[in-house]
Amino acid sequence: MRAIGLMSGTSMDGIDVALLETDGERVQAFGPRTTLPYAPGLRAALGDLVGDAHRAEHDPADDLVAALTDAHADAVRDLLAAAGVAAADVDVIGFHGHTVLHRPERRLSRQIGDGARLAAATAIDVVCDLRGADVAAGGQGAPLAPLFHRALAADLDRPLAVLNLGGVGNVTWLDGERVVAFDTGPGNALIDDWVRRHTGEACDRDGRHAAAGTAQAGPLQRLLDHDYFGRPAPKSLDRNDFSSDAVFGLSLEHGAATLAAFTVASVARALRHLPARPKRWLVTGGGRHNPVLMRLLADDLAVPVDPVEAVGWDGDAIEAQAFAFLAVRSLRGLPLSLPSTTGVPAPTTGGVLHRAPR
DSSP states (O other): OEEEEEEEOTTOSEEEEEEEEEOSSSEEEEEEEEEEEOOHHHHHHHHHHHTOHHHHHHOOOHHHHHHHHHHHHHHHHHHHHHHTOOGGGOOEEEEEEEEEEEEGGGTEEEEEOOHHHHHHHHTSOEEEOOSHHHHHTTOOOOOOOHHHHHHHTTTSOSSEEEEEESSEEEEEEEETTEEEEEEEEEOSHHHHHHHHHHHOOSSOGGGHHHHTSOOOHHHHHHHHTOGGGGSOSSOOOOTTSSOOGGGTTSOHHHHHHHHHHHHHHHHHHHGGGSSSOOSEEEEESGGGGOHHHHHHHHHHHOSOEEEGGGGTOOTTTHHHHHHHHHHHHHHHTOOSBOHHHHOOSSOBOOOEEEOOOO
């Protein structure tokens, strides 16, 4: 099937969109991908909702849902135009929406976005609510990319770890057909928020602020005292589960260096939850562009740590591609999650299908 995947991640920088040909078990062909940055007003509105847990749970935010969905429709149209592909030649869209609240312990994970509206706007069938069935069954609802990672890594040497450093960090451990996955801790979110607060910049581009500072041992230890790290896997995080309060009062540079060290120490602590030490780590997400994070990871993990491009993957497209892959799996009734990836009691499919008007 030819599928489009859409992903709006916790970094809130925009919408990733990618085209994929797949049967939901293997990838037959990779198509083009692109990113549509959010308009400043839409990004600010998303940030306000994500930052207010009560609103995120109870406010239907109808105007924001419509604006978010329409932006996703624009992203689909942009991709189709660039690829020279007609909507009629695409079988399905995997629509993640945007996570505004994640509380799996309450069987709650809210992604906003209107699947029916997107199907009508694009004239393509849409599968959305890809986390709902897992969470309802008692799973964490995250991470959801591990089965796609397994398909991508079918021919690579193992045990292998795929580390996604988006707003939140998560790891997929692979050995044969075995898959273990969970959120490791913060990815880029705390660093991004810290730099934005001090400079107005969206992120610590090229890690230059962290490179100019020194991680401070006291604040770093306070960050690592969080009880999340003692919980057994599988486990997952909301973007706002961690706070940068521990680095309050530090300079921009020392704060950035400390938060970068925190992200890396979180990954190193994940080793205790893996069945065996990986021979190699492949890093995707925006964090792979931060040379400070990549250098610290290589130092702490003491095995090769490479961006996913080293094995021919596209780290800017993987999450969008994953939701295209999962949409096809949903249509085929295949599992989207496993007990070892989300803690769900049994392999679980999911997704809600919205047919495009015919």
